[in-house]
Amino acid sequence: MAAILTPDVIALLDSAETIKILATVDANGAPDAVEKPSLHHGGDGTIHVLEFLETSAANRNLTHAIWFGGSVSIALHGADGHRVQIKGRPVKLHITGPLFQKHYVRARETLGDVDLAGVWVIEPDEVIDERFEKVRAREDAAHPDFIHLDRIAV
Amino acid sequence: MVALLKEIYRAEPSFDEVLAEHPRFPRLIARKIDVQRRGVHYTEAAEKAVDPAVHQLRSPYIFGSRDGEIKPLPESLLLRDGTTILVDPTPLDQNPYVVDYRDGRFVLLDDGQRVEEVDLWPKPSYYDKLTTSGLPMSHIVSARPQRLNVFQSSFCYFWADKEGCQFCDIVTHTKQQRDEIGVPNRLRPEDVKETVAEAIKEPGRFTNLCLTAGSVTKGKEIFDLEVEFYIELLQAIGENFRTKKFPSQLIASAFNEKQLARLYNETGLTSYTTDLEVLNEELFGWICPGKARQVGYQGWKQRLVNAVDIFGRGNVGTGIVGGVETAQPSGFKSEHDALQSTLAEADWLAARGVTTVYIVWVPRPGSAFRDQKAPSLDYFIRLAKGLQDIRASHGLKVDFDDYRRCGNHPDSDLARLQ
Numbered sequence: 001m002a003a004i005l006t007p008d009v010i011a012l013l014d015s016a017e018t019i020k021i022l023a024t025v026d027a028n029g030a031p032d033a034v035e036k037p038s039l040h041h042g043g044d045g046t047i048h049v050l051e052f053l054e055t056s057a058a059n060r061n062l063t064h065a066i067w068f069g070g071s072v073s074i075a076l077h078g079a080d081g082h083r084v085q086i087k088g089r090p091v092k093l094h095i096t097g098p099l100f101q102k103h104y105v106r107a108r109e110t111l112g113d114v115d116l117a118g119v120w121v122i123e124p125d126e127v128i129d130e131r132f133e134k135v136r137a138r139e140d141a142a143h144p145d146f147i148h149l150d151r152i153a154v
Numbered sequence: 155m156v157a158l159l160k161e162i163y164r165a166e167p168s169f170d171e172v173l174a175e176h177p178r179f180p181r182l183i184a185r186k187i188d189v190q191r192r193g194v195h196y197t198e199a200a201e202k203a204v205d206p207a208v209h210q211l212r213s214p215y216i217f218g219s220r221d222g223e224i225k226p227l228p229e230s231l232l233l234r235d236g237t238t239i240l241v242d243p244t245p246l247d248q249n250p251y252v253v254d255y256r257d258g259r260f261v262l263l264d265d266g267q268r269v270e271e272v273d274l275w276p277k278p279s280y281y282d283k284l285t286t287s288g289l290p291m292s293h294i295v296s297a298r299p300q301r302l303n304v305f306q307s308s309f310c311y312f313w314a315d316k317e318g319c320q321f322c323d324i325v326t327h328t329k330q331q332r333d334e335i336g337v338p339n340r341l342r343p344e345d346v347k348e349t350v351a352e353a354i355k356e357p358g359r360f361t362n363l364c365l366t367a368g369s370v371t372k373g374k375e376i377f378d379l380e381v382e383f384y385i386e387l388l389q390a391i392g393e394n395f396r397t398k399k400f401p402s403q404l405i406a407s408a409f410n411e412k413q414l415a416r417l418y419n420e421t422g423l424t425s426y427t428t429d430l431e432v433l434n435e436e437l438f439g440w441i442c443p444g445k446a447r448q449v450g451y452q453g454w455k456q457r458l459v460n461a462v463d464i465f466g467r468g469n470v471g472t473g474i475v476g477g478v479e480t481a482q483p484s485g486f487k488s489e490h491d492a493l494q495s496t497l498a499e500a501d502w503l504a505a506r507g508v509t510t511v512y513i514v515w516v517p518r519p520g521s522a523f524r525d526q527k528a529p530s531l532d533y534f535i536r537l538a539k540g541l542q543d544i545r546a547s548h549g550l551k552v553d554f555d556d557y558r559r560c561g562n563h564p565d566s567d568l569a570r571l572q
């Protein structure tokens with residue numbers, strides 16, 4: 001069941017100010033994390049990632065994930081400090097057709113003489129609020145014993 | 155024969171049973187293989203949902219299809235990982251996969267079960283245009299999702315000598331295309347140049363060009379005339395590009411070094427393929443009698459190796475008709491032996507810089523092998539994996555013939571992870 005992207009997460013995905021990291025693993029489990037400014041909301045609850053390099057580690061790892069049911073992680077850090085992690089699965093790669101062409105044209109208009117290898121569609125499975133106060137509140141609630149005693153000393 | 159085919163597929167281990175033996179083989183590529191092996195049938199709902207303004211309908215092709223007909227059906231399919239499936243419409247009684255249209259999507263069914271969502275190939279914008287000479291551009295240059303195909307002539311002189319390859323239906327199909335839809339026997343370079351110019355106006359659609367045709371044995375030296383035709387054509391196409399070289403593949407006869415050097419130096423061609431079709435000297439003699447008599451298996455191989463010196467490692471390939479090595483009565487009796495022998499030869503070639511790719515053998519009605527049966531899905535999976543492993547172990551790339559540039563080779567689909 002795909003996770004729902006709330007309007008604040010969609011805003012984070014679509015903001016040019018947001019730092020966007022895509023983390024994938026290869027066939028041997030080796031991780032790869034790369035900044036992907038091209039990552040954005042697909043408009044239908046999915047996330048789209050423009051891949052400019054056919055043989056990049058991310059592109060190969062996404063292929064491995066779609067072939068073998070693997071997942072990816074996306075970390076977003078907004079200008080206002082809002083931090084979110086999205087776990088999801090690549091479900092489709094567009095290498096031709098109207099969606100691909102739209103991005104190809106736009107990418108070349110905005111970035112100059114670039115090529116586009118494909119547009120990946122990621123379906124989100126889980127959206128985790130990673131703001132520190134939220135993470136800490138979750139940790140405190142789940143593990144109240146994890147605390148240095150000096151913090152509760154009289 | 156038809157009823158027999160149905161029984162044979164049903165008696166085989168199921169798709170899932172075969173895949174269970176290959177947990178590290180991508181399911182989508184296995185599905186592609188199986189769809190190519192068994193063909194597809196479009197339901198009425200699917201046919202109705204096809205929009206000729208949006209979807210690419212079947213265009214002239216060098217080889218025929220397994221229903222032996224030319225009908226305005228979709229050209230072919232794309233899987234959700236971007237994998238191309240080149241597949242023919244197939245009569246229902248041969249137990250093909252079924253393409254249906256359900257809930258606004260095209261889906262692939264096996265035995266009534268939905269197994270994948272599929273896309274039809276998008277129609278390129280030049281397909282509706284005519285050349286100045288009045289020919290439909292789709293008859294001059296045909297499209298794949300990312301490639302332009304130029305089938306310069308669909309006559310093969312090996313057929314004239316009654317020595318055509320036994321799996322091939324090129325001449326039967328040419329006659330049918332000429333009679334039914336008016337495809338010219340031979341293309342004029344100016345028509346091709348004009349069509350390519352129009353095609354590449356579409357942004358983000360095409361990544362390379364592929365030229366192929368039947369063999370022309372005529373000339374002072376064998377194939378001289380064929381080389382001449384290609385040089386003329388490639389030079390005309392090259393006028394559309396600002397760089398001397400443009401991403402391109404020529405699949406042609408086994409040319410000698412002088413002919414290859416001319417092709418490389420006088421045109422923008424970047425890669426060269428000449429098909430051995432079957433990697434076994436004895437079977438080559440039986441299956442490709444014309445090639446065997448006029449050049450020979452060892453001669454064909456040597457010409458491939460020589461081509462590496464001219465086009466460079468990773469830019470020279472040979473195609474095989476995967477599975478034809480099991481054709482009877484002279485082919486391998488066991489799939490195991492067929493695989494061992496084929497992979498050993500592919501390894502020999504890879505060590506010398508020649509990459510081997512296969513297409514799934516489909517016994518076509520217009521070919522001498524029309525009543526044969528292709529091997530099992532398990533065989534094609536092992537062949538794909540074997541060829542890709544060989545390529546990777548020799549550090550050979552296959553950029554000119556990969557999942558985007560070509561899309562017809564399950565083994566080079568696997569190179570996406572290389």
Ligand code: SF4
Pocket residue numbers: 310311312313317318319322323324367368369442
């Ligand atoms: S060389 Fe063989 S496969 Fe190629 S067109 Fe001629 S007969 Fe057909």
